[in-house]
Amino acid sequence: MSIELLLNLQQEVRRLFVAGSALAEGDLRLSKLVPSLRKIGEAAPVFSRLADAAEGLLSAPRAASSVKLLELSTLLSAILHTQGKTDVQGNPQPIESAGLQLSTELTYRRLHPMLTALTTKGQGRLEQLRQSYEERSFLDLRVIPAICGALDDVYAEIPEFVQDKMIPEIGQAAVPVLRTGLNLQGGKGDARRLKLLYQLQGDLVLELVKEAGDSGSLELKLAAIELLGGYPDQEDFLLEQSAEKRREVRQAAYYALARLGTPKAIGRLLEASKSKGGEQVIDAIRACDELALHKRIIIEADQELSRCLELAGKERVTAIGQLYTYIRCLEGHGHQLAAEALPLVKRLLHTEAFIVADTEAVQETAADLLLELNSEEADAFGIELHTLYKRKFIGYSFRAAYRRLSLTELYDRYAEDVKGRSASAKSLQSALQSLVNSQLYEDGERGYAVPEGAWDSRWVHLFAEQGMTELVCCFAREGDRGIPAYLTSKLEERARINDHQTLNVLTTLFRINYKKAPELLLELLRSQGKRMFYYMDIRLQRMIALLPKSYATELRIIAEGMAYESVKQHMIELVEALEAAPDDAASERGSGVWEWIKNKMS
Template sequence: MSILLLRELHEDVRRLMVAGASMAMDDTRLKRALPQLQLLGEKAPIFKRVAEEVSSTTESRPEHAAGKLLDLAVLLQAVLHTQSSTDTPGEVVPVGTTQSRQAGTTITYRKLKPLLDALTLRGSGRLEIIRQGKEEGSFADLRTYFPAVLALRDSYAEIADYVAVHVIPALGKAVIPVLQHAFNRDGNSGDARILIARYKLSDNPEELWPLLSSVAKEAALPVRLSAISLMSDSPHFQKELLELSYSRKKEIREAALNTLSSWTSPEIDDRFMEALMGKDAEFALWPIQVSDSVPLTEKLLDYGRSLIEKSVHDSHVIGVRENLARVLHGLKPRADQPSVIAFLLKAMDNNELEFKGTESLSGEAANLLLHSNDKNALLYLHELRENKAYFIGYSLKAALHIYDSVQVYNMYEGYFTTKKSKYVSDLLQAVYQYAENPLISISFDNQITKSFSWDERWVDRFIDLNEEELVCRIVKTPSEKVIAYLLEKAKVSPQLLKPRTLHIFYALFRLGHRDTPELVLSALELATKKSYYYLDRDSQFIVAMLPNRYAEQVSMIADKITYEYGKNQLKQLAEHIASKPAEFVQNQEGAEFLSWIKSKLS
């Protein structure tokens, strides 16, 4: 009774601290508890002390109310912590034991408490506490097992995923009984994670096969999907998955088809084709693309031929076109196979992929031939421009694969006369796709699959077409015409934060133009006059290319920036510039320089 009274009083004090200390004066609930406290105080001095604090709080003056209320709160907190029971309510039942892992309770509760709260409560900053606990080895304490498993159900998906990927596997087999006890087949995505964790930790997954079969057929949707994904470990489930691929729920059908792609068999190939030709066509594409089945390729080609034949007679062309487009998508990973190349060449040569009133599929077929790296297919695309000029973009791409840069220029420069030339936009798009963007490649290691060289004569041609970015990408050798063109373009938008200006600055640095550092500093000065928050990676890269002697000027410009983050960013760059190794000052190219400069970007 006495402890219950103190708890009620503690809740009243918390209420008043939220409402405001001034509300404590003459509070009726505090006054109502006072007689009982005084009565208990005759038997225990601590209750007498509490009664005095309550009386002092209710009778205090306004300027002293906050202090009195705080004294009462501290006293109640201390009493409750020393007098209350710490036992967990409810019946204690065993959940199983294991000898596979040494676990104890050697970590102090004071250290463990923030981690337990982060795993079980709500609020911000919890993920960082959990990560820190993992790094410090706090999960070796068995008191973290239940909270860790419960965290798999956390409403914040990032925490649940982190625990599933990093924490539970580290706990090992000792946590299996806890996972088994916590699993609820009618639960949510958290129980799906529990099922996956339990399966992956098991020494004998076959013991769980009956559970997977049962859950895949009847459970909450997230749990069913996780069970189906785990079935990919064994061909034992092929028959069940084929049945599940006909489920009324589209999510189950999709998951079953995806899992079936782990194996090859005539039955699976037939099911994929049935799905492709039916209502589940969108679900069938991915498993078809990743399947290693050779017979499946022939089935796709046969289906493609039947669609082409049908398109000649069928008036519902759009439906045929959509199905044929899916066939081409399914053939994409098989583009290098001779039978696929032959099918595509025949279809394009006979105009079998052209549809009136709809977008042609010939472009998709040309892309497949382009990625086949087959010499005959590339030669076909290169020569296609003579009969089908609208394919000239693909012809240029194919030529880049099979001819050297001089030959490509000699064969294609005549098409780049003016921007008004027919199909010149397709050609420019092809050049943009195949001409490496140096800033993207350097900043993000986003190299294109194959590096293509370009004849230097293209630079003059792109200057005439006023394609400044292509000039910046391709130019290697300095000339008065190129320098003058780039400097004139830099005047149009000199602010450092403009992407087009960054390309120009980088090209000028590569060409060794001596006034480039001054242009960069001038652009930085202009940037500080606007709302300047931070430098992106490309801008940082350009600033970091400045010689050592400009470090102090960069630091002075940083002092003019209002926003703290941008200021600190530029200050740090100034320090990197000042400490730049001497060999990099003279030669700002090569793998070592790029490695150094990328390590300094924030």
């Protein structure tokens, strides 16, 4: 029997129901189906009944056509209901359930924004995913396919967030979907799936990881090599991959061998460091926790130094490059290797024949390593470098001395060297500024002054004498004679309110409780052109918050004259908050009033 013929007849019957049965008499489209129905009716009598009913409708007068159309439709519907199939081709197979432990209690309205973010393109999607993550609405059975599908998203931050945050919390419920979606010949998204499967199931997917390493695409191969670094029985495979032609594969294998840390792995990494392109293995060696490797590199570096001192021409250049590779490999493990590495570093920095122009990169790396050793003996040697080679290593010497000398000894020894614009003075100034910066950012947020008692009090006057205003601002303390006068002099040269140095100086004057600081700030605010205020620096906001309430009226006048509406509104909010501040907050110094105003404006 022909289902297609029955469906065609059903379509014509529906058409006549819509058009009206009165139009069925002699209908050409229905008439064309009758011969086919008669022919099939020779084998199946029910089709002959359909043909009779169709002819009855075609020849029926208008008054009886509705009854005939209903008879044809009823018979056709009964026949169609007998033609459906409930079985499928093939043999039954078990299916793996996905995430049945997750709930489906949320309404689709709640899920829709997250599903849209996971399955479409455009801005704001990552923020939506973060919100869904915080609300825990992603822990729903219905969104697992979309979440796993987002591992292929072209906007890198989306799959990274899904991989790092969402799927690990979904847990085992995501495994079936990840397995189904995994293509060993795929790209970055499939590499993420492989890593997640291993993260969730460990050794249960080890064979799959091995298969990806043997025959997967480049992305899958790299992921598999990374994962196999924890299995000693994969040593031969990793050694083989470390000799692969493709650079990416070699580097992945180096990292895996560094993680493995077996004698053969260490030997291969050492061999790679000696080969052409040895810089490719430096980061992997740094990541290796087996100090036996680094101790062997120290021995090799010592021998390479001897070669450098004996060779000339291209051979010397090659030897210097190799030595540079060795020294860089030791970075990150200096303190652990202090006893073994110090003799090498001493020899490097104490051999006058080596302190020449073509070895400067090696010298600087060795000096960095010396500081990293962080031992008493190493720092003592660093201090000895103070005046050697025309004070070439004075910056490193100063860092070592800061750790070992008293504050008085440090100043007495190095203060004179800070003066001037010589190369050694600039090197020392840079080292000093670097130390200060590390102290200012110690807690993650930038401070404005070095810790109390961290430096000799004489430094601030030396910096003022040398015109080093930024350091003066960091070192100034309440009661330092002459420092307020020095700082205020820096505001008299057409100071611009949003200039970095101006803000630093004003902040320092407020910090050391200089009496005239509020008036200086107000005077600068008055003197600026209305277009000078194109943003409100956080330091400026803090200082305005510290002004007396009596300044509020004039501050409002200044705000009204600002050209940029956003800055104007920000300034007015500050003024209003200052006016509303309780008297006890307004009378505080430091952060009290500022914290109150921040809460008021939030």
